[in-house]
Amino acid sequence: MELKANTLEPHWMPFTANRDFKADPRLIVKAEGIHLWNHKGERLIDASSGLFCCAAGHGRTEIAEAVHQQLLELDFSAPFQLSHPWVFELSQRVAQLTPDDLNHIFFGNSGSEAIDTALKIAMAYHRARDEGHRTRFVSRERAYHGVNIGGTSLSGLMKNREVFGQVMPGIVHMRHTWLEENKFKKGQPDTGAALAEDLQRICDLYGGSTISACFVEPIAGSTGILVPPVGYLERLREICDAHGILLVFDEVICGFGRTGKAFGAQSFGVTPDMMTMAKAITNGVQPMGAVAVKDEIYETVVNAAPDAMIEFFHGYTYSGHPAACAAGLATLDIYEKENLFDKAAALSEPFLEHVFALQDLDVVTDVRGYGLIAGFDVKPSTIAGGRGIDVQKKLYNAGVHIKFTGDSGIIAPPFIATEKDVEEICGIVRDVLGKEK
Numbered sequence: 001m002e003l004k005a006n007t008l009e010p011h012w013m014p015f016t017a018n019r020d021f022k023a024d025p026r027l028i029v030k031a032e033g034i035h036l037w038n039h040k041g042e043r044l045i046d047a048s049s050g051l052f053c054c055a056a057g058h059g060r061t062e063i064a065e066a067v068h069q070q071l072l073e074l075d076f077s078a079p080f081q082l083s084h085p086w087v088f089e090l091s092q093r094v095a096q097l098t099p100d101d102l103n104h105i106f107f108g109n110s111g112s113e114a115i116d117t118a119l120k121i122a123m124a125y126h127r128a129r130d131e132g133h134r135t136r137f138v139s140r141e142r143a144y145h146g147v148n149i150g151g152t153s154l155s156g157l158m159k160n161r162e163v164f165g166q167v168m169p170g171i172v173h174m175r176h177t178w179l180e181e182n183k184f185k186k187g188q189p190d191t192g193a194a195l196a197e198d199l200q201r202i203c204d205l206y207g208g209s210t211i212s213a214c215f216v217e218p219i220a221g222s223t224g225i226l227v228p229p230v231g232y233l234e235r236l237r238e239i240c241d242a243h244g245i246l247l248v249f250d251e252v253i254c255g256f257g258r259t260g261k262a263f264g265a266q267s268f269g270v271t272p273d274m275m276t277m278a279k280a281i282t283n284g285v286q287p288m289g290a291v292a293v294k295d296e297i298y299e300t301v302v303n304a305a306p307d308a309m310i311e312f313f314h315g316y317t318y319s320g321h322p323a324a325c326a327a328g329l330a331t332l333d334i335y336e337k338e339n340l341f342d343k344a345a346a347l348s349e350p351f352l353e354h355v356f357a358l359q360d361l362d363v364v365t366d367v368r369g370y371g372l373i374a375g376f377d378v379k380p381s382t383i384a385g386g387r388g389i390d391v392q393k394k395l396y397n398a399g400v401h402i403k404f405t406g407d408s409g410i411i412a413p414p415f416i417a418t419e420k421d422v423e424e425i426c427g428i429v430r431d432v433l434g435k436e437k
Protein backbone atom coordinates (compact mmCIF):
# COMPACT_ATOMS: atom_id res chain seq x y z
CA MET A 1 0.00 0.00 0.00
CA GLU A 2 1.30 3.45 -0.92
CA LEU A 3 1.19 5.91 1.98
CA LYS A 4 1.28 9.47 0.69
CA ALA A 5 1.87 11.41 3.93
CA ASN A 6 5.59 11.95 4.41
CA THR A 7 5.14 13.50 7.83
CA LEU A 8 2.96 12.56 10.79
CA GLU A 9 3.25 16.01 12.36
CA PRO A 10 0.13 17.90 11.16
CA HIS A 11 -2.35 15.43 12.66
CA TRP A 12 -2.85 16.17 16.37
CA MET A 13 -4.01 12.78 17.57
CA PRO A 14 -6.82 12.49 20.14
CA PHE A 15 -6.20 10.85 23.54
CA THR A 16 -2.73 9.82 22.30
CA ALA A 17 0.85 10.32 23.46
CA ASN A 18 1.64 12.21 20.22
CA ARG A 19 5.44 12.49 20.57
CA ASP A 20 5.79 8.86 21.53
CA PHE A 21 3.41 7.62 18.81
CA LYS A 22 5.02 9.63 16.04
CA ALA A 23 8.44 8.22 16.94
CA ASP A 24 7.11 4.69 16.38
CA PRO A 25 3.67 4.82 14.72
CA ARG A 26 1.02 2.12 14.78
CA LEU A 27 -1.05 2.58 11.65
CA ILE A 28 -3.96 0.30 10.85
CA VAL A 29 -4.55 -0.05 7.13
CA LYS A 30 -7.03 -2.91 6.79
CA ALA A 31 -9.65 -4.73 8.85
CA GLU A 32 -11.76 -7.82 8.39
CA GLY A 33 -13.74 -9.94 10.84
CA ILE A 34 -12.00 -9.74 14.20
CA HIS A 35 -8.65 -8.82 12.63
CA LEU A 36 -6.71 -5.68 11.85
CA TRP A 37 -3.61 -5.31 9.68
CA ASN A 38 -0.98 -2.65 10.30
CA HIS A 39 1.26 -0.76 7.85
CA LYS A 40 3.96 -3.37 8.27
CA GLY A 41 1.57 -6.08 7.09
CA GLU A 42 1.26 -7.63 10.54
CA ARG A 43 -2.09 -9.08 11.65
CA LEU A 44 -3.64 -8.25 15.03
CA ILE A 45 -6.76 -9.39 16.84
CA ASP A 46 -9.07 -6.46 17.55
CA ALA A 47 -9.89 -7.42 21.14
CA SER A 48 -11.68 -4.14 21.92
CA SER A 49 -13.97 -4.06 18.84
CA GLY A 50 -12.12 -0.91 17.75
CA LEU A 51 -13.33 1.31 20.55
CA PHE A 52 -16.31 -0.91 21.50
CA CYS A 53 -17.99 -0.09 18.17
CA CYS A 54 -17.47 -2.96 15.75
CA ALA A 55 -19.71 -5.55 17.42
CA ALA A 56 -20.51 -7.36 14.16
CA GLY A 57 -16.86 -7.46 13.16
CA HIS A 58 -15.01 -5.48 10.51
CA GLY A 59 -15.50 -5.32 6.76
CA ARG A 60 -19.25 -5.99 6.72
CA THR A 61 -20.05 -5.57 3.05
CA GLU A 62 -23.80 -5.30 3.77
CA ILE A 63 -23.16 -2.07 5.69
CA ALA A 64 -20.67 -0.67 3.19
CA GLU A 65 -23.07 -1.38 0.31
CA ALA A 66 -26.04 0.16 2.13
CA VAL A 67 -24.03 3.34 2.74
CA HIS A 68 -22.84 3.41 -0.87
CA GLN A 69 -26.38 2.98 -2.22
CA GLN A 70 -27.72 5.59 0.16
CA LEU A 71 -25.15 8.15 -0.92
CA LEU A 72 -26.03 7.57 -4.56
CA GLU A 73 -29.73 7.97 -3.79
CA LEU A 74 -29.68 10.80 -1.26
CA ASP A 75 -26.37 12.12 0.04
CA PHE A 76 -27.70 14.82 2.32
CA SER A 77 -30.86 16.65 3.21
CA ALA A 78 -31.24 19.38 5.81
CA PRO A 79 -32.45 17.89 9.09
CA PHE A 80 -34.26 21.03 10.32
CA GLN A 81 -37.80 21.56 8.99
CA LEU A 82 -37.03 18.90 6.37
CA SER A 83 -36.17 15.23 6.66
CA HIS A 84 -35.82 11.91 4.83
CA PRO A 85 -37.54 8.53 5.28
CA TRP A 86 -34.59 6.53 6.59
CA VAL A 87 -34.21 8.50 9.81
CA PHE A 88 -37.83 7.67 10.72
CA GLU A 89 -37.24 4.03 9.87
CA LEU A 90 -34.11 3.87 12.02
CA SER A 91 -35.89 5.61 14.92
CA GLN A 92 -38.59 2.96 14.78
CA ARG A 93 -36.05 0.14 14.66
CA VAL A 94 -34.07 1.54 17.61
CA ALA A 95 -37.29 2.12 19.58
CA GLN A 96 -38.16 -1.56 19.08
CA LEU A 97 -34.97 -2.43 20.95
CA THR A 98 -35.23 0.09 23.78
CA PRO A 99 -37.14 -0.90 26.93
CA ASP A 100 -40.72 0.05 27.78
CA ASP A 101 -41.82 3.52 26.69
CA LEU A 102 -38.45 4.91 25.57
CA ASN A 103 -39.84 5.33 22.10
CA HIS A 104 -38.55 8.69 20.86
CA ILE A 105 -35.08 8.99 19.41
CA PHE A 106 -33.02 12.17 18.91
CA PHE A 107 -29.95 11.74 16.70
CA GLY A 108 -26.48 13.29 16.80
CA ASN A 109 -23.07 12.11 15.64
CA SER A 110 -21.30 10.79 18.71
CA GLY A 111 -21.69 9.70 22.28
CA SER A 112 -20.49 13.11 23.46
CA GLU A 113 -23.23 14.83 21.47
CA ALA A 114 -25.78 12.36 22.84
CA ILE A 115 -24.76 13.37 26.36
CA ASP A 116 -25.07 17.10 25.61
CA THR A 117 -28.43 16.41 24.00
CA ALA A 118 -29.66 14.46 27.03
CA LEU A 119 -28.58 17.29 29.36
CA LYS A 120 -30.53 19.79 27.25
CA ILE A 121 -33.59 17.53 26.98
CA ALA A 122 -33.64 17.27 30.79
CA MET A 123 -33.47 21.07 31.05
CA ALA A 124 -36.23 21.54 28.46
CA TYR A 125 -38.44 18.90 30.10
CA HIS A 126 -38.30 20.40 33.57
CA ARG A 127 -38.77 23.90 32.21
CA ALA A 128 -41.86 22.79 30.26
CA ARG A 129 -43.29 21.53 33.56
CA ASP A 130 -42.51 24.80 35.38
CA GLU A 131 -39.70 23.07 37.23
CA GLY A 132 -36.90 25.08 35.68
CA HIS A 133 -35.39 25.40 39.17
CA ARG A 134 -34.03 21.88 38.75
CA THR A 135 -30.58 23.03 37.67
CA ARG A 136 -28.26 20.47 39.25
CA PHE A 137 -27.04 17.27 37.64
CA VAL A 138 -25.64 14.23 39.39
CA SER A 139 -22.89 12.06 38.01
CA ARG A 140 -20.38 9.66 39.51
CA GLU A 141 -16.65 9.41 40.20
CA ARG A 142 -14.84 7.40 37.50
CA ALA A 143 -17.67 8.13 35.01
CA TYR A 144 -16.88 8.76 31.34
CA HIS A 145 -19.52 10.64 29.40
CA GLY A 146 -17.49 11.87 26.44
CA VAL A 147 -15.57 15.06 25.97
CA ASN A 148 -17.89 17.92 25.13
CA ILE A 149 -18.34 20.51 27.86
CA GLY A 150 -21.40 18.65 29.19
CA GLY A 151 -19.63 15.31 29.28
CA THR A 152 -16.44 16.85 30.69
CA SER A 153 -18.52 18.36 33.50
CA LEU A 154 -20.13 15.01 34.26
CA SER A 155 -16.80 13.22 34.00
CA GLY A 156 -15.46 11.42 37.02
CA LEU A 157 -11.97 10.92 35.60
CA MET A 158 -9.50 13.46 36.97
CA LYS A 159 -7.27 13.56 33.88
CA ASN A 160 -10.29 14.39 31.71
CA ARG A 161 -11.18 17.36 33.93
CA GLU A 162 -8.14 18.87 35.58
CA VAL A 163 -6.99 21.10 32.71
CA PHE A 164 -10.43 22.37 31.76
CA GLY A 165 -11.36 24.71 34.59
CA GLN A 166 -14.87 25.03 35.95
CA VAL A 167 -16.80 23.69 32.92
CA MET A 168 -20.57 23.45 33.73
CA PRO A 169 -21.64 24.56 37.19
CA GLY A 170 -24.01 22.59 39.40
CA ILE A 171 -22.67 19.06 38.87
CA VAL A 172 -22.41 16.83 41.92
CA HIS A 173 -20.67 13.45 41.99
CA MET A 174 -21.61 10.26 43.78
CA ARG A 175 -18.83 7.86 44.75
CA HIS A 176 -17.76 5.21 42.25
CA THR A 177 -18.65 1.58 42.95
CA TRP A 178 -15.18 -0.01 43.08
CA LEU A 179 -14.72 -1.75 46.43
CA GLU A 180 -11.65 -3.63 47.64
CA GLU A 181 -13.88 -6.47 48.86
CA ASN A 182 -15.18 -7.06 45.32
CA LYS A 183 -11.77 -7.60 43.73
CA PHE A 184 -11.78 -10.40 41.14
CA LYS A 185 -15.59 -10.68 41.36
CA LYS A 186 -17.08 -11.97 38.13
CA GLY A 187 -20.40 -10.37 37.14
CA GLN A 188 -22.35 -8.14 39.52
CA PRO A 189 -20.74 -7.74 42.95
CA ASP A 190 -23.01 -8.72 45.82
CA THR A 191 -22.00 -5.78 47.99
CA GLY A 192 -22.01 -2.07 47.21
CA ALA A 193 -25.70 -1.31 46.61
CA ALA A 194 -25.53 1.04 49.60
CA LEU A 195 -23.36 3.38 47.50
CA ALA A 196 -26.57 4.42 45.76
CA GLU A 197 -27.46 6.19 49.01
CA ASP A 198 -25.00 8.88 47.87
CA LEU A 199 -27.81 10.12 45.65
CA GLN A 200 -30.12 10.34 48.64
CA ARG A 201 -27.43 12.26 50.55
CA ILE A 202 -27.12 14.69 47.64
CA CYS A 203 -30.91 15.17 47.79
CA ASP A 204 -30.67 15.71 51.54
CA LEU A 205 -27.94 18.31 51.04
CA TYR A 206 -29.27 20.28 48.05
CA GLY A 207 -32.96 19.35 48.03
CA GLY A 208 -34.16 16.68 45.63
CA SER A 209 -36.36 19.27 43.93
CA THR A 210 -33.25 21.15 42.70
CA ILE A 211 -31.88 18.14 40.83
CA SER A 212 -32.65 17.65 37.15
CA ALA A 213 -31.12 14.30 36.26
CA CYS A 214 -28.73 11.61 37.42
CA PHE A 215 -26.37 10.22 34.76
CA VAL A 216 -24.74 6.80 35.11
CA GLU A 217 -23.26 4.22 32.78
CA PRO A 218 -24.96 0.90 33.66
CA ILE A 219 -21.45 -0.58 33.54
CA ALA A 220 -18.84 2.17 33.94
CA GLY A 221 -16.82 1.34 30.83
CA SER A 222 -13.89 3.55 29.96
CA THR A 223 -12.63 3.65 33.54
CA GLY A 224 -11.92 -0.06 33.30
CA ILE A 225 -15.29 -1.82 33.72
CA LEU A 226 -17.12 -1.35 37.00
CA VAL A 227 -20.14 -3.65 37.02
CA PRO A 228 -23.03 -2.31 39.11
CA PRO A 229 -23.47 -4.07 42.46
CA VAL A 230 -26.67 -6.09 42.82
CA GLY A 231 -29.48 -3.69 43.79
CA TYR A 232 -27.49 -0.51 43.04
CA LEU A 233 -29.26 0.63 39.86
CA GLU A 234 -32.63 -0.37 41.36
CA ARG A 235 -31.97 1.90 44.34
CA LEU A 236 -30.95 4.81 42.10
CA ARG A 237 -34.26 4.33 40.27
CA GLU A 238 -36.22 4.46 43.55
CA ILE A 239 -34.48 7.62 44.74
CA CYS A 240 -34.97 9.33 41.36
CA ASP A 241 -38.68 8.42 41.45
CA ALA A 242 -39.08 9.74 44.98
CA HIS A 243 -37.64 13.14 44.02
CA GLY A 244 -38.79 13.63 40.43
CA ILE A 245 -35.21 13.27 39.13
CA LEU A 246 -34.67 11.87 35.63
CA LEU A 247 -32.49 8.78 35.50
CA VAL A 248 -30.24 8.70 32.44
CA PHE A 249 -28.31 5.59 31.46
CA ASP A 250 -25.30 6.28 29.28
CA GLU A 251 -25.39 3.14 27.12
CA VAL A 252 -22.74 4.27 24.65
CA ILE A 253 -20.67 1.17 25.42
CA CYS A 254 -23.33 -1.14 26.91
CA GLY A 255 -25.88 -0.60 24.14
CA PHE A 256 -26.52 -2.98 21.25
CA GLY A 257 -25.74 -6.33 22.79
CA ARG A 258 -22.54 -5.81 24.77
CA THR A 259 -24.24 -7.00 27.98
CA GLY A 260 -26.00 -9.92 26.24
CA LYS A 261 -29.26 -8.03 25.77
CA ALA A 262 -30.02 -5.02 23.60
CA PHE A 263 -29.18 -2.58 26.41
CA GLY A 264 -27.75 -2.67 29.91
CA ALA A 265 -31.17 -1.49 31.09
CA GLN A 266 -32.64 -4.85 30.09
CA SER A 267 -29.71 -6.90 31.42
CA PHE A 268 -29.97 -5.25 34.83
CA GLY A 269 -33.76 -4.96 34.83
CA VAL A 270 -33.92 -1.20 35.47
CA THR A 271 -35.58 1.22 33.06
CA PRO A 272 -34.18 4.74 32.92
CA ASP A 273 -36.01 7.83 31.63
CA MET A 274 -33.44 8.46 28.91
CA MET A 275 -30.65 6.44 27.33
CA THR A 276 -27.69 7.73 25.37
CA MET A 277 -26.15 5.50 22.72
CA ALA A 278 -23.60 5.60 19.87
CA LYS A 279 -20.74 3.34 18.70
CA ALA A 280 -22.30 -0.07 17.86
CA ILE A 281 -25.48 1.59 16.55
CA THR A 282 -23.71 1.66 13.16
CA ASN A 283 -21.10 -1.01 13.96
CA GLY A 284 -18.68 1.93 14.03
CA VAL A 285 -18.96 2.35 10.27
CA GLN A 286 -20.51 5.84 10.31
CA PRO A 287 -20.47 8.41 13.12
CA MET A 288 -23.80 8.41 14.95
CA GLY A 289 -25.09 9.02 18.45
CA ALA A 290 -28.64 9.09 19.78
CA VAL A 291 -30.78 9.68 22.84
CA ALA A 292 -33.86 7.54 23.50
CA VAL A 293 -36.44 9.31 25.66
CA LYS A 294 -39.63 8.24 27.36
CA ASP A 295 -42.83 9.15 25.56
CA GLU A 296 -43.84 11.42 28.43
CA ILE A 297 -40.64 13.49 28.11
CA TYR A 298 -41.10 13.92 24.36
CA GLU A 299 -44.79 14.78 24.73
CA THR A 300 -44.17 17.25 27.53
CA VAL A 301 -41.54 19.19 25.59
CA VAL A 302 -43.35 19.02 22.25
CA ASN A 303 -46.77 19.92 23.63
CA ALA A 304 -45.48 22.89 25.59
CA ALA A 305 -44.76 24.94 22.44
CA PRO A 306 -47.32 27.04 20.56
CA ASP A 307 -48.79 25.44 17.42
CA ALA A 308 -46.43 25.23 14.44
CA MET A 309 -43.52 26.58 16.46
CA ILE A 310 -40.22 24.79 17.06
CA GLU A 311 -40.31 23.04 20.43
CA PHE A 312 -36.68 22.20 21.15
CA PHE A 313 -33.93 24.52 19.97
CA HIS A 314 -31.27 21.92 19.49
CA GLY A 315 -29.92 19.75 16.67
CA TYR A 316 -26.88 19.13 14.51
CA THR A 317 -26.30 19.66 10.80
CA TYR A 318 -25.64 15.95 10.63
CA SER A 319 -28.45 14.76 12.95
CA GLY A 320 -29.67 11.55 11.31
CA HIS A 321 -27.38 11.86 8.27
CA PRO A 322 -28.68 9.55 5.50
CA ALA A 323 -25.40 7.60 5.30
CA ALA A 324 -25.35 7.04 9.07
CA CYS A 325 -29.00 5.93 8.99
CA ALA A 326 -28.24 3.48 6.19
CA ALA A 327 -25.34 2.10 8.21
CA GLY A 328 -27.58 1.87 11.29
CA LEU A 329 -30.33 0.02 9.45
CA ALA A 330 -27.91 -2.44 7.84
CA THR A 331 -26.22 -2.97 11.22
CA LEU A 332 -29.49 -3.70 13.02
CA ASP A 333 -30.36 -6.15 10.23
CA ILE A 334 -27.11 -8.01 10.85
CA TYR A 335 -27.63 -8.09 14.64
CA GLU A 336 -31.08 -9.54 14.09
CA LYS A 337 -30.32 -12.00 11.27
CA GLU A 338 -27.19 -13.35 12.94
CA ASN A 339 -28.69 -13.34 16.44
CA LEU A 340 -25.63 -11.49 17.61
CA PHE A 341 -26.95 -10.33 21.00
CA ASP A 342 -27.68 -13.97 21.90
CA LYS A 343 -24.25 -14.95 20.58
CA ALA A 344 -22.67 -12.33 22.84
CA ALA A 345 -24.66 -13.73 25.77
CA ALA A 346 -23.61 -17.30 24.96
CA LEU A 347 -19.92 -16.39 24.67
CA SER A 348 -19.96 -14.44 27.95
CA GLU A 349 -19.24 -17.32 30.35
CA PRO A 350 -16.25 -18.80 28.48
CA PHE A 351 -14.98 -15.29 27.75
CA LEU A 352 -15.09 -14.27 31.42
CA GLU A 353 -13.49 -17.59 32.44
CA HIS A 354 -10.49 -16.89 30.21
CA VAL A 355 -10.11 -13.27 31.33
CA PHE A 356 -10.52 -14.07 35.02
CA ALA A 357 -7.87 -16.79 34.72
CA LEU A 358 -5.35 -13.93 34.34
CA GLN A 359 -5.71 -13.15 38.05
CA ASP A 360 -2.89 -15.50 38.97
CA LEU A 361 -0.37 -13.15 37.32
CA ASP A 362 1.61 -11.01 39.79
CA VAL A 363 1.11 -7.82 37.82
CA VAL A 364 -2.71 -8.18 37.63
CA THR A 365 -4.31 -6.49 40.64
CA ASP A 366 -7.99 -6.87 39.73
CA VAL A 367 -10.29 -8.33 37.06
CA ARG A 368 -13.93 -7.35 36.49
CA GLY A 369 -16.41 -8.25 33.80
CA TYR A 370 -19.95 -8.85 32.61
CA GLY A 371 -21.42 -9.93 29.29
CA LEU A 372 -18.78 -9.54 26.59
CA ILE A 373 -16.71 -6.85 28.29
CA ALA A 374 -14.04 -7.18 30.95
CA GLY A 375 -11.39 -5.01 32.55
CA PHE A 376 -8.10 -5.92 34.22
CA ASP A 377 -5.84 -3.65 36.25
CA VAL A 378 -2.06 -3.83 36.10
CA LYS A 379 0.17 -2.73 38.95
CA PRO A 380 1.15 0.90 38.29
CA SER A 381 4.80 1.66 37.53
CA THR A 382 6.45 4.87 38.75
CA ILE A 383 3.84 7.06 37.03
CA ALA A 384 0.09 6.31 37.09
CA GLY A 385 -0.96 5.04 33.67
CA GLY A 386 2.65 4.52 32.56
CA ARG A 387 2.53 0.75 32.66
CA GLY A 388 -0.84 0.79 30.90
CA ILE A 389 0.59 2.67 27.91
CA ASP A 390 3.66 0.44 27.86
CA VAL A 391 1.69 -2.81 28.12
CA GLN A 392 -0.74 -1.67 25.42
CA LYS A 393 2.21 -1.22 23.03
CA LYS A 394 3.68 -4.60 24.00
CA LEU A 395 0.31 -6.24 23.34
CA TYR A 396 0.13 -4.53 19.96
CA ASN A 397 3.57 -5.84 19.08
CA ALA A 398 2.46 -9.30 20.21
CA GLY A 399 -0.59 -9.17 17.90
CA VAL A 400 -3.56 -7.92 19.90
CA HIS A 401 -5.25 -4.52 20.18
CA ILE A 402 -6.64 -3.76 23.65
CA LYS A 403 -7.90 -0.34 24.74
CA PHE A 404 -6.33 0.98 27.93
CA THR A 405 -7.42 3.73 30.27
CA GLY A 406 -4.60 4.44 32.69
CA ASP A 407 -3.49 1.10 34.08
CA SER A 408 -6.73 -0.71 33.15
CA GLY A 409 -7.05 -2.78 30.00
CA ILE A 410 -10.49 -3.38 28.52
CA ILE A 411 -11.22 -6.51 26.49
CA ALA A 412 -14.45 -6.44 24.47
CA PRO A 413 -14.26 -8.68 21.40
CA PRO A 414 -16.67 -8.48 18.48
CA PHE A 415 -19.72 -10.72 18.98
CA ILE A 416 -18.65 -12.86 16.02
CA ALA A 417 -15.59 -14.01 17.99
CA THR A 418 -15.42 -17.67 18.99
CA GLU A 419 -14.26 -19.26 22.22
CA LYS A 420 -11.02 -20.13 20.44
CA ASP A 421 -10.53 -16.44 19.62
CA VAL A 422 -11.00 -15.33 23.23
CA GLU A 423 -8.63 -18.07 24.33
CA GLU A 424 -6.05 -16.78 21.85
CA ILE A 425 -6.51 -13.17 23.03
CA CYS A 426 -6.07 -14.16 26.68
CA GLY A 427 -3.09 -16.35 25.78
CA ILE A 428 -1.30 -13.36 24.25
CA VAL A 429 -2.24 -11.17 27.23
CA ARG A 430 -0.86 -13.85 29.59
CA ASP A 431 2.44 -14.06 27.66
CA VAL A 432 2.89 -10.28 27.71
CA LEU A 433 1.80 -9.68 31.32
CA GLY A 434 3.76 -12.71 32.53
CA LYS A 435 6.98 -10.89 31.60
CA GLU A 436 6.07 -7.75 33.62
CA LYS A 437 7.90 -7.27 36.91
Ligand SMILES: Cc1ncc(COP(=O)(O)O)c(C=O)c1O
Nearest residue numbers: 110111112144145146250252253
Ligand atom coordinates in the same frame (compact mmCIF):
# COMPACT_ATOMS: atom_id res chain seq x y z
C1 LIG B 1 -20.18 5.81 28.27
C2 LIG B 1 -19.69 6.74 27.20
N1 LIG B 1 -20.33 7.88 26.97
C3 LIG B 1 -19.96 8.74 26.01
C4 LIG B 1 -18.86 8.46 25.23
C5 LIG B 1 -18.44 9.43 24.18
O1 LIG B 1 -18.65 8.93 22.93
P1 LIG B 1 -17.90 9.59 21.66
O2 LIG B 1 -16.45 9.25 21.79
O3 LIG B 1 -18.58 8.95 20.49
O4 LIG B 1 -18.16 11.06 21.73
C6 LIG B 1 -18.16 7.27 25.42
C7 LIG B 1 -17.00 6.93 24.58
O5 LIG B 1 -16.28 6.00 24.82
C8 LIG B 1 -18.58 6.39 26.44
O6 LIG B 1 -17.92 5.25 26.69
